Amino acid sequence: MNAFADWLFVVVWVVALFATFIPVVPAGFIIVGVALLHEVLVGFSELSLSVWIGLAVLTVLSSLVDNIAGALGARHFGGSRQGVWGAFIGGILGIFVLPPLGLFLMPWVGAYVGELVAGRSAENALRGAWGAVLGLLGGLAGKFLIHLVMGVLVIRAIF
Numbered sequence: 001m002n003a004f005a006d007w008l009f010v011v012v013w014v015v016a017l018f019a020t021f022i023p024v025v026p027a028g029f030i031i032v033g034v035a036l037l038h039e040v041l042v043g044f045s046e047l048s049l050s051v052w053i054g055l056a057v058l059t060v061l062s063s064l065v066d067n068i069a070g071a072l073g074a075r076h077f078g079g080s081r082q083g084v085w086g087a088f089i090g091g092i093l094g095i096f097v098l099p100p101l102g103l104f105l106m107p108w109v110g111a112y113v114g115e116l117v118a119g120r121s122a123e124n125a126l127r128g129a130w131g132a133v134l135g136l137l138g139g140l141a142g143k144f145l146i147h148l149v150m151g152v153l154v155i156r157a158i159f
Contacts, residue, residue, distance in 0.1 A: 005041035006158050009034050013151040020144045021103065023091040027143070028062040031055070031150045038158065046158045058150050065142040073135015079115060079128030086114020087132040108133045 012034040019025040032055050039047055074084045090110020094102035111132035115125030 002042050005038045008041070009038045009154060009158065010151075013154070017144065017147055017151070020147050021140055022095060023088060024095075027147055028059040028150065031147060031154075032059055035154050038154070047154065048157065051153055051157050054153050055150055058146050058153075062143050062146040062150075065146065066139040069139030069142060070132060070135040073138060074111075074128060074132040077127050077131020077134070078124065079111070079131040079135075080118040080120065082114040082118040083111045083125075083128045083132040084114070084135070085110075086117070087111035087129070087136050089114075091136065107136055 013031055016027040016030040016034070019030065020027040035047060035055060039045075070084045070087065074080065074087075087107040087110050090106040090108065090113075091103065093110065094104070094106030096102070097106055108129055111129035112125050114132070115128040116122070118125075118128075120128060
């Protein structure tokens with residue numbers, strides 16, 4: 001049972017790493033959930049309290065990085081709150097519109113439209129849209145690295 005539980009964690013963790021790039025999928029919570037499932041399968045014998053605390057802190061940090069990075073990117077380039085929301089909504093729509101290209105194109109389109117809705121000129125909307133998208137991409141990169149660390153933390157404990 002231990003080998004099955006160990007490899008189940010690894011497989012689901014790798015899937016969650018890829019899911020990090022899909023805006024509405026809570027990959028950090030999936031990683032914690034599969035770590036919990038792993039522990040249920042092995043009788044709560046492999047992950048220590050410090051590993052669980054580390055996973056909890058990293059999960060919260062993952063959520064913060066995602067939200068803060070988008071706002072900082074937009075703010076740095078003079079973007080608005082509507083631009084950040086537009087990029088987020090565009091990212092969700094990008095899952096369904098022209099996948100996988102839509103995952104990268106639609107956040108920019110959404111941010112640009114959001115900036116125009118905020119009353120920005122076309123030139124300022126373009127600048128704000130780039131800021132919002134760069135912030136979101138920076139947040140995704142940060143989340144990916146945090147999710148990578150979460151998996152390594154668990155893998156070190158179970159193997």
